[in-house]
Every structure is written in structure tokens, then in C-alpha cells.
Amino acid sequence: MSFGEVLEHVGSMQRFQFIYVTLLAIPVFMMASHMVLQNFTAATPDHYCAFRHDPCHRFVHYQWWLLNATILNGTGVNATAAKMETEPCSDGWVYDRSVFRDTIVTEWDLVCSARTLKPMAQSVYMAGVLLGGIVFGGLSDRFGRRLILIWCYLQLAIGGTVTAFSSSFSVYCALRFLTGMAFSGIVLNCVSLCVEWTPTRTRAILGTLNGCAYTTGQMLLAGMAYLIPDWRWLQLAVSLPYFIFFIYSWWFVESARWLVTAGKLDRAVKELKRVAKMNGKHEAAAELDTEFLRSKMKEELASMKSTYSILDLVRTPNMRRISCCVSFVWFSTSFAYYGLVMDLQNFGNNIYLIQLIFGAVDFPAKFISVLTISYIGRRFTQATTLILAGMTILTNIFIPQEMQTVRTALAVFGKGCLGASFNCIYLYTGELYPTVLRQTGMGLCNTMARLGAMVAPVVKMSSDYIPFLPHVIYGSAPIVSGLAAAFLPETLNVPLPETVEQVEKR
Incomplete structure (x- = not known):
């Protein structure tokens, strides 16, 4: 019996899972606010x-x-x-304060010779997200998902709130760095807890619902920014709710999958009993004990090492192929995505409307992607969305600047494809890596994604020398990574691997 069958024994998609997934999804509404917050808090007025x-x-x-x-x-x-x-x-x-009353640009005069400090602030934030993926990914595999998630909620709540009271630009950047680290920890652990507490058949839908929560957050940010034109108050508005998330996260149940792979069978039994009772499976709860788990997961327990490191991601052939291809997919998706969404002021005068449109396009994109993910496969969806996004971005090179509506429409379509790619890759990565290395693998991929996000503003600056060069680079990367995605194994209707050995045999 695999852990999937143990999960079915205690209830795989019932009351506990619905409550748990909902509570994990609520904070995601505000995640987009922090990631693209500088579109508004760092807007440059006339x-x-x-x-x-x-x-x-x-x-x-x-x-x-x-x-x-x-x-x-x-x-x-x-x-x-x-x-x-x-x-x-x-x-x-x-x-001119008619649109943006107060931003960090007007606060610290980040214009003219100091204009490069504005993208630098976003790069510092992305550096925090990058480091957070490395640090919290490894810590989650060592100390558990729940503990690190609770800490990250608190770190983002405090860091984001204190950012609103920054006395200087350097202090602002330092605090944004810390909130970026927390962002990574929240994303990684929310994904893993959803994947590890739900059955294979529902993961595509749940992953899409989480993606839609993030999309809704982008649209919510447009309304909040319109109503709160002062950057300090807007910063507070998107940070204070995380104190509430921190408080209720103490109710969360640790991943029983992780507890089993970490050799903590007693605690795994305790958590499984709790889930069984919430799902009304009282007889199943009475049957559960360490001997039950040991007998049902004998093969998995026998093949597990006591400790794993990041080197195990590339030590064996299949793991090495997965890590290389997935890392490139994450890098190029994030690289092209943030190249588009962090430059909204170039797509029209009404930045609030553009933000709303850029957010809304993700709904149809993710709805279509969940259908292809569920019925055609993860690999097809990943490769197709990336190649389409790249071709769309390259097409924009040949559209005259005067045709602003057409250029914006193409950019919105490309952003939708990249949003669908993100929707797929979060789920796909969690299914490709084994439980013993899932967070470490997600941490590596998160690192590559943040490298892409950090490089994107630098590439944008190359337009000062060759106007079409950024579009060439933004478009080429997704196409090449889409081809790389074709070398990944399909995981549709395949049980989650628990060990490296199971990945190598797949």
C-alpha cells in the first residue's frame, strides 16, 4: 500500500481537505499584491x-x-x-500627483540619474524571493512544511508592515528583501501541503484554484491601488492580513507524507487520526497505529536514506534530467512573465485598467490549461503554453508602435499563456520530485524562477541600445524551454513518488 492508499483510508478529499485547501488559498489572494506591488508603489509620475x-x-x-x-x-x-x-x-x-499621489519614486526622487534605483528595488525583492527558495526549501524538507509556513506568515506580516514606515530607500530595500524571502516560503509550502494531502485525481483542479486565487489577487490589487493612492497605506493594506493568516495557521496539520519519510511515524499516525476523525472515518482512526503504517509502507520505508541534500537532485540520471529541464522551464517562464507584468506603464495611460486586464486574462487561460492538464497531460500543456507565449512575444516585434491596442492585446495573450505555464509547472514539479526531496527540488526551481525575474529588468534596459532586443530575448527563452519540457516524463494519473528509487524506476 502506498501513502495514496493510506490517504484514501482516512478520507482523501472530504471535509478536512476542503477546509485545509481553502485556508491555504486565502493568503494567496494577497501574494500577487506583494509580487507586483511596485507597479503602483513605485510608479513614476510626470x-x-x-x-x-x-x-x-x-x-x-x-x-x-x-x-x-x-x-x-x-x-x-x-x-x-x-x-x-x-x-x-x-x-x-x-x-504630477493626479494619478499617483505618493510613491517611493516621489518620496526619494528616483528619477533621472537615480531612475535605475527603481528596478534595483524590485531586483532586491526578487533576490529575497530567490534566497527564500533556497533557505526555506531545504528547511521544509528538514523540519517540516507546517512550521516553516507559520514562520513565513509571521515574517511577511512583520516585514511588510514595517516596510510601510521605512525612513530611507536603503531601509525600504532591506525590508522588501525579507518579505521576498517569506513569499517564497509561503508559496513552496502551500503547494506541497496541497499536493501531499490530496489525491492524484484532484491535484490539477486544486492547483488551478490556487492559481485563480493568485489571479484574483492581481485584480484585487488594481482596485486597492486605485482607492489607496499613498504607497505607505497601500503597503500596510496588503501586509496586515498576514497577521490573521499567522494566527489561524497554528491549526494546520503537518504533512503526514513528510512525517513518514522523515521517520516520524508516531506523529504521522497522530495527524492521520486527526484527519480521519474530521472526515468522519472513526473506524479508520481506530485502526491506525505505527505498525499499520510500517506494514503498509514497508517498501518506501526500507528504501529511504536518513538524510538528503541538494546533490541528490542531480546524482542519478532521471533526477538529473528532471532537475535540468524543470529548472530551465521555471527560469524562462518567470523571466518572460515578469518582463511583461512589471512594465505596465508602457501599455497605456490607465495602469489600473491594464492591471485588471492582465489579471483577468489568467482566468480563461487557467481554465483551458486545467482541461489539457487533466485530459491530455502535463507535458503537452507545459510545452505548448511556453511555445505559444514565446511566439506571441516575438510577433510583437513586427507590430508598429502606433498600433498600441494590437500590441497590448498580444502582450495580454502572451501573459495568459505564461500564466497557464505557471499553473502547470507548480503542479508538475511537485509530482516529478519524490517526497523526500520535494521541497528541496521546489526550492531549486524557485531559485531559477527568481533568477529569471531578477534578469528581466536588466534585459529591459537593453532597449536603450537596440529597441527590439528585449522582445527577442523574452520570446526566445520560452520557446527553447518549451522544447526542453518535452523531455520530462508524464505524470498524469501517476501516484506521487516517495523516494529517489521510485523516480528512477518510473
Whole structure:
């Protein structure tokens, strides 16, 4: 009997699972708010110096002798003809606050020569997300999913709240780094707990529901940002709810799969009994004991090592192939995705509407993807969505700038494909890796995704030299990774592997 059969014994998709998955999904509504928050808190409004010349220069003084000559000649006063000298702004800027009342850009003057600090702040946040994947992925496989998830809720609640009171840009970046780390821990452990407490047949639907919760959060952020134009209050609004999530997360049940693979059979029995009672399986709860688990999972327990490391992800042939292909898929999906969603100001004047559209497109995209995931397969869905996204981005190179509506429509379609790719890869990765290394593998993939997100703003800056180069890179990466996804094994209707040996035999 595998753990899947043990789960069926105590109730695989009943009252406990519905409550558990719902409580895990609620915080996901606010996750998108933190990831793309800088679209609003770091928006750059129109600005200019005193004695306006252009957004980044001011007049030094009038060339009066030229001005007088112009008047004497009867040609009138012409500022351009007067050839006024300019210099960089030294006395601050005047900002148009009609759309964005207060952002970190207006707070710390992140414009002109300091404009690179704005993408740097997002890269610092992504660096935190990257490190969080490495740190919390390994810690979750060592100490359990529940404990690390509770800690990450608290870290994000405190870090996000204190960020709203930042006294300087450097303090802001440091606190955003910490919230980024917590973001990774929450995402990784929510996915694993959902996967490890639910049966194979429901994972695609549950993964999609979690993805839709994230999508709804993107749309919710557009409304919140419109109603709360001050960046500090908006930062508070998306952070304070995590104190509530931290409080109720103490009710969460630890993953019994992980407890078994960690050799903690007594606690695994305790958690399984709790689930059985919540599901009304009182007879099953009475039968459960350590000998029952040991007899039913004899093969899995016999093949488990006491400790595993990240090297086990590449030590054997199948694990090495999975790790390489999945890492590339995560990198390119995140790279292209954040290349699009973190640059909303270039898609139209109404950033709130664009955010709403970019969020809404994920609903049909994820609905279609869950159908293909459930009936055709994970591998087909992963490869197809990536290749379509890449081709769409490349197509935009040939659309004239004047056709803004067409360009935006293509970008929205590409974003939908990438959203579907994310929907698939979260589920797919959890099914490819064995329980003993699932969080370590998810941590590696999360690291690759955050590397992609960190590189995306840097690539965007290359448009200063070759305007179409970012689109070439953003489009090529998903196509190549889509081809790499074809080398992954199919996991449709396949039980979760518990050990490395089971992955190698698959």
C-alpha cells in the first residue's frame, strides 16, 4: 500500500481537505499584491524641474544679450532662440500627483540619474524571493512544511508592515528583501501541503484554484491601488492580513507524507487520526497505529536514506534530467512573465485598467490549461503554453508602435499563456520530485524562477541600445524551454513518488 492508499483510508478529499485547501488559498489572494506591488508603489509620475525645460534639466540663466538682440530685431521673445543654458535638477522635482499621489519614486526622487534605483528595488525583492527558495526549501524538507509556513506568515506580516514606515530607500530595500524571502516560503509550502494531502485525481483542479486565487489577487490589487493612492497605506493594506493568516495557521496539520519519510511515524499516525476523525472515518482512526503504517509502507520505508541534500537532485540520471529541464522551464517562464507584468506603464495611460486586464486574462487561460492538464497531460500543456507565449512575444516585434491596442492585446495573450505555464509547472514539479526531496527540488526551481525575474529588468534596459532586443530575448527563452519540457516524463494519473528509487524506476 502506498501513502495514496493510506490517504484514501482516512478520507482523501472530504471535509478536512476542503477546509485545509481553502485556508491555504486565502493568503494567496494577497501574494500577487506583494509580487507586483511596485507597479503602483513605485510608479513614476510626470515630473519636471523648477524653470521647466525637460523632466531632468533646469535653466541655469537666460542669455540676456541674445534675448535683447531678439527684441531689438523685432522678432519677439523666443526661449529656444535665446539658447538658454541648462543643468541637471539640483533643487528637486515637481510631480504630477493626479494619478499617483505618493510613491517611493516621489518620496526619494528616483528619477533621472537615480531612475535605475527603481528596478534595483524590485531586483532586491526578487533576490529575497530567490534566497527564500533556497533557505526555506531545504528547511521544509528538514523540519517540516507546517512550521516553516507559520514562520513565513509571521515574517511577511512583520516585514511588510514595517516596510510601510521605512525612513530611507536603503531601509525600504532591506525590508522588501525579507518579505521576498517569506513569499517564497509561503508559496513552496502551500503547494506541497496541497499536493501531499490530496489525491492524484484532484491535484490539477486544486492547483488551478490556487492559481485563480493568485489571479484574483492581481485584480484585487488594481482596485486597492486605485482607492489607496499613498504607497505607505497601500503597503500596510496588503501586509496586515498576514497577521490573521499567522494566527489561524497554528491549526494546520503537518504533512503526514513528510512525517513518514522523515521517520516520524508516531506523529504521522497522530495527524492521520486527526484527519480521519474530521472526515468522519472513526473506524479508520481506530485502526491506525505505527505498525499499520510500517506494514503498509514497508517498501518506501526500507528504501529511504536518513538524510538528503541538494546533490541528490542531480546524482542519478532521471533526477538529473528532471532537475535540468524543470529548472530551465521555471527560469524562462518567470523571466518572460515578469518582463511583461512589471512594465505596465508602457501599455497605456490607465495602469489600473491594464492591471485588471492582465489579471483577468489568467482566468480563461487557467481554465483551458486545467482541461489539457487533466485530459491530455502535463507535458503537452507545459510545452505548448511556453511555445505559444514565446511566439506571441516575438510577433510583437513586427507590430508598429502606433498600433498600441494590437500590441497590448498580444502582450495580454502572451501573459495568459505564461500564466497557464505557471499553473502547470507548480503542479508538475511537485509530482516529478519524490517526497523526500520535494521541497528541496521546489526550492531549486524557485531559485531559477527568481533568477529569471531578477534578469528581466536588466534585459529591459537593453532597449536603450537596440529597441527590439528585449522582445527577442523574452520570446526566445520560452520557446527553447518549451522544447526542453518535452523531455520530462508524464505524470498524469501517476501516484506521487516517495523516494529517489521510485523516480528512477518510473
